[in-house]
Amino acid sequence: MVWLAALTLALGGVIVGSALQFVLWPMAQRSADDLAGLMVLAAQTWSELPPETRPAFEEELALRHRLALRPDFAPPPPGTELVHGFYIGFLEDALQRRTGQPASLQLLPAPGDRASAPGAAITDHPAAPWLWTRIPTAGRQIGVGFDTTRLDTHPLQALGSILALGSALAIGLALWLARRIAQPVAQLEQAAAALAAGSGPQRLPETGPAELARLARHFNHMATQVRELLEARTTLLAGVSHDLRTPLARMRLALEMLRLQPDERLIHRLEQDIQAMDALIGQMLDLARGLDREAAEPIDVAAWLALRAEAHREAAAVAGAHIEVDCEAGLGVQAAPGALARVIDNLLGNALRYAPGEITLQGQRLPGGDTVRLSVADRGPGIAAEHLPVVWRPFQRLEASRSPQTGGWGLGLAVVRQLAAIHGWHVELQGREGGGLEAVVDLPPLEGRPHSQDEGGCAPPS
Incomplete structure (x- = not known):
C-alpha cells in the first residue's frame, strides 16, 4: 500500500515535470514570441500609416487585440523594472531579438480616454493594470502596452492542485485497491508461475473488477496461444522430419544403386528430391519470415493483379487453367507489396493445384468504402465447411498423399494466415454459390488514386 501511494506520488511529479518541460514551457515561449511579433508589427504599422488613419487602427488594436499605443513613450525610471515570472x-527576450535593443516591461495603470492614451479604448477590465514597453521604429520610440488579463492563467497552481488532490486520492485508493485486487492477482501469480515452470497453461476465472477481468481474459488468450504455438511447433517439427525423411530415403537408395551402375534416371530422381527438399525448406523460411512486418506502400490494384496473373501465366498453361482479372477502375490499397504478393501467390497457387480451370482474380471496394477485398475464386471441388478452420494449420492437407506434386506440403495457408495477422489483414475461405472456393483478403483502402504507370484500368485475362 505504501509503495503504491509513493509510486503514484512520484508518477504525479514526473507528469507535472514533463508537462512543464515539454508542453507548458514551449507553449509559453511560442505564445510570448507571437505576442512580441504582434507588438512590433503594430508599432511599425502605426508609424507608416497616414495620421488621419491612425485613430481607426488604434481602435482596432484595442478592440481585437487589447493592445494600446503611446507615441514617444518615455523609458521607465531606473529601479522600476518589473519583477516577473518566466x-x-x-516576452522580453523575444522583443529584444526582434528590435535589437534591451526590452523591459513596466506596469502602469490601464489606459483611459483617447486624449491621455491615444488609441486606447475603454477595456472590459478597467481596474486591471497594463504592461508597457518601448518599440523603436521610424526614428522614434513608440510605447506598446497590453492588458494583463491576457496573462490571467495559472498553470503552475493548476498543476499543483492536481498533484495535491491526486496524492490524497492515491493514498485512499491504495488502501481500497489492495483489498480489491489481492485475490485475483494472487491467482494470476500462481497461474503465471505454473506456466513459467512448464506446466500446461491454466485458465483463470474472468470475474471481478473490469480491469482484472480483462487481464484474466488476455491471460487466457495468451495461454491458448501458447498451447497452439506448442502444438504448431510439434506439428512443424514432426511434419518437417517426416517430409524430409522420404526424399532422404530415396536419395540414399539412389546413391547405393549408383555405386553399382550409373543411371541417368536415378540422377534425375536425385535432382527432383533435392528440389522437393529445397521447396520444403523454402516454405519453412517463408513461414519464419512471416513474423517480420513490412512497410506499407500505395498499390494500384488493377495493375498489380495483372502482374500477379502474368507471373502465373506459364503455370496456368501447364495446369490447363485460365486466369481472369476483374477489378474496379482506380482502386487502390495501402499494403505491404511483398507480403501481399506472397499471400495472393499462395492462394493462386492452391487454386492452380487443386482447381485448375476458370480462376478469377478480383478486386472490389466493399459497401461502406472502408475495405478493399481481393479474392481468388475457382470452380473446383471446394472445401467442406467443417474442414475450413483446419486447413489453416501447418501441414494440414485434405489431399491424402504426401507428394508435393499432387498436394504440396500443407504450409501455404499457414503462411497466408501468419502474414495476414502480422499486417492486420483479414483472410477467409468461403464456398461459392454454384460450386468452388473463394479466398478473400480484406485490406484498408488508399485515399486517392495511387500513381501507376498502367492507367488502362483492369488488365485483360491472361
Missing part, C-alpha cells in the same frame, strides 16, 4: 521573461 512568461514575461520570454
